[in-house]
Amino acid sequence: MDWATVSDAEVVRACRAGEDAAWRELVERFSRYVFAIARAHRLGPSDAEDVFQETFARIYEHLGRLRSDEAIRPWIGQLTRRLCIDRLRAAVRDPVLDDAEEQGEVDRRLTAVDEAVSVQEALRTLSADCREILDRFFCRDQSYNTIGELLDLPPGTIASRISRCLAKLRQAYEGRSEPDPASGDT
Amino acid sequence: MTENSMDEVRIAELLRELPPAPEAWLRAAQERPAIARAADQVLELAEADAEFRRTLIADLEAALRVAGHEPDPRLVDTLRRRLPGA
Numbered sequence: 200m201d202w203a204t205v206s207d208a209e210v211v212r213a214c215r216a217g218e219d220a221a222w223r224e225l226v227e228r229f230s231r232y233v234f235a236i237a238r239a240h241r242l243g244p245s246d247a248e249d250v251f252q253e254t255f256a257r258i259y260e261h262l263g264r265l266r267s268d269e270a271i272r273p274w275i276g277q278l279t280r281r282l283c284i285d286r287l288r289a290a291v292r293d294p295v296l297d298d299a300e301e302q303g304e305v306d307r308r309l310t311a312v313d314e315a316v317s318v319q320e321a322l323r324t325l326s327a328d329c330r331e332i333l334d335r336f337f338c339r340d341q342s343y344n345t346i347g348e349l350l351d352l353p354p355g356t357i358a359s360r361i362s363r364c365l366a367k368l369r370q371a372y373e374g375r376s377e378p379d380p381a382s383g384d385t
Numbered sequence: 386m387t388e389n390s391m392d393e394v395r396i397a398e399l400l401r402e403l404p405p406a407p408e409a410w411l412r413a414a415q416e417r418p419a420i421a422r423a424a425d426q427v428l429e430l431a432e433a434d435a436e437f438r439r440t441l442i443a444d445l446e447a448a449l450r451v452a453g454h455e456p457d458p459r460l461v462d463t464l465r466r467r468l469p470g471a
Contacts, residue, residue, distance in 0.1 A: 235404075315402035318396055319400075322400070338401065338403060338405060
């Protein structure tokens, strides 16, 4: 099955039906989001990993009680944020959440994460080639040489391909926020 | 040109906000159904066998070995949550 074309709600329903492949897709699909929320709260690697695993454990256990399958992302976001706050409160360290300035910074980063999710959703509408090259360069921080070797492309063409794909992503992203019936190019 | 470039700079920044989680974390989370099935099996055994149930409550990790499971911390955690009195 090509999971890229399957909606979040359908993935949730397949998980509930006991499909292990659907669960793997759900974890893959939301792993960056959960990881980014933990990073936004500035958890150390060990706490971040605990929150990551605990989040998916709870998702698995409570998936049957989700009121709306379409609301999976906000539910996961809320659950992860709550687990991060619990972790910070339990830790023997400066009470980060009592510091208004620090809390403001966490809120700013969480807003950026939500915006980044919209960009990722737009990214999913691009061709597999564009998705891969943008993901490798921006998200995985790979060099032109590494990307060239992995994708069997001359390093000299990588920059122009990234630029073209980024322009397509911008169009797709803007198209999501301001639907333009005249534009069919993704 | 400048305005478009700025937009693309922002989009690039937002792409960087969502790096992949470490591969090992991902794999561990994806194994959750297997852990849940192992927990189900252990709890069924505890329900059917009072002696095993007592062992499970007294020494969860030893009981897991008796039941043929490695005491994986995720399995231990799941059982502690699901087993009243453990």
